[in-house]
Amino acid sequence: MSARFGRLPWLWLSVLVIAFDQATKHYFEANFSLYQKVDVVPGYFAWTLAYNTGAAFSFLADHGGWQRWLFAVIAVGVSVVLVVWLKRLKPNETWLAVALALVLGGAIGNLYDRVVLGHVVDFILVHWQNRWYFPAFNIADSAITVGAVMLALDMFKGNKTGEAAHD
Template sequence: MMQTDNRDLKSSILSMILIAGTIFILDQLTKSLIVREFYLGQRSEIMSFFNLVHVRNYGAAFSFLSDAGGWQRWFLTGVSGVASIVMIYWINFAKDEKVMEKLSLMIILGGALGNFTTDLFWGM
């Protein structure tokens, strides 16, 4: 019984690393690509309803706190870090049959880790 539980735990951790890690890597690659290939403000139309634009957001969603004076960088970095820890905890304690819940949390974890890294190293 213990060996099965151990294997399930290892499988769950491996799944979390693969899914959250893939989202994290894609997040960092796309951000790096935009910063490297687009000048600030450059716009590229992908489809008639979807444009890619290089902007810098030093706050949270929709530039919330972007003009707060600098303290928001560390606050938002902390929020991303805490959110990542909560997601890891939640994923590990979610029931195995709740596959969609776990998958959703792993995707959110990848994004939270991407935001944490961006806030920590790029300040935006």
Template sequence: MPRKYVILLALTLGVIVLDQWTKYLVVRDLTTRFDGATTLGQRLGAMYTPAEAAGRYGLHFQPRRHVEVVDDFFRLRYAENPGAAWGMFRDLPPNVRGPLFHLVSLGAVLLIVFYFRKLTGTDPAEKWALWGLPLVLGGALGNYVDRVARAFVIDFLEAHWYDKAAWPSFNVADAAICIGVGMLVVDAFVRKEKPTSEPAKA
């Protein structure tokens, strides 16, 4: 298997596993969803089955507590996002939002794979795209797992400024996407298309 596909598979799967594992820990420690579930299978079933109607606070999984990591700046708090990044389109009707996100997610996966196939995997100038595209792919698939399982994405990383200003809650998949997109922006500046050399005129 070519080296570039090893990188694609390893990094994409690594992001998905890390994303889902951290979401599992958040549901286990910060919500009541696993109350009464004594085995790993029961917990995974509770996490990946469609959720019932939203309860208190408009959430499907009820929060138990949150963790202040850095007072007045950063905390871990369970949140649900039925929309796209930063909550966009969350107010769309579910029968419109669901198919739209499925279409966009699958389209993004196909586009990423298409561009990744064009990489040689041996050109040092491609390193930003070689590592950035799998990060974006892993993040997109990590959040897509959430959407397929329960129609909303679990977020839990919350950066804020004394609760007066806050960055929208995000997760590991979102962070991977942002880092990957940043690397692709760098790639756009670093790697230029070489002009096709014209045959010398007689």
């Protein structure tokens, strides 16, 4: 049975990412005004509420709205590929399964925002002494980043046969 479903049982991790992502976004939308900043670690880390109509780092954010649907279609396509990839993994490829599940959960979390709200809700703000600000981000972005780093590390791990090593 596990061969039939590959590593699809790891989809529970994607669901957990989506649930946590959406819960935190709802919290910040209910309790913060747009661009309100609350320092957590003054000079370094704050909560805020920001809307991103573009992609990562607000790429194409001010291009009239068509990008909402472009990024939605891309997210759906990537999600389908990730589910198929996850299904085809071998039982010993746990590291890769976790990486794919994190990216999938993050992609779907932001896809929901983009389609339903027309923008992605961001609320984590990292900065340096109120001079350098990293773009605000959210739990979905964090899951995508961690999953992508895991995928990159997986590519660089190798065994003597030249194939990527897993677990």
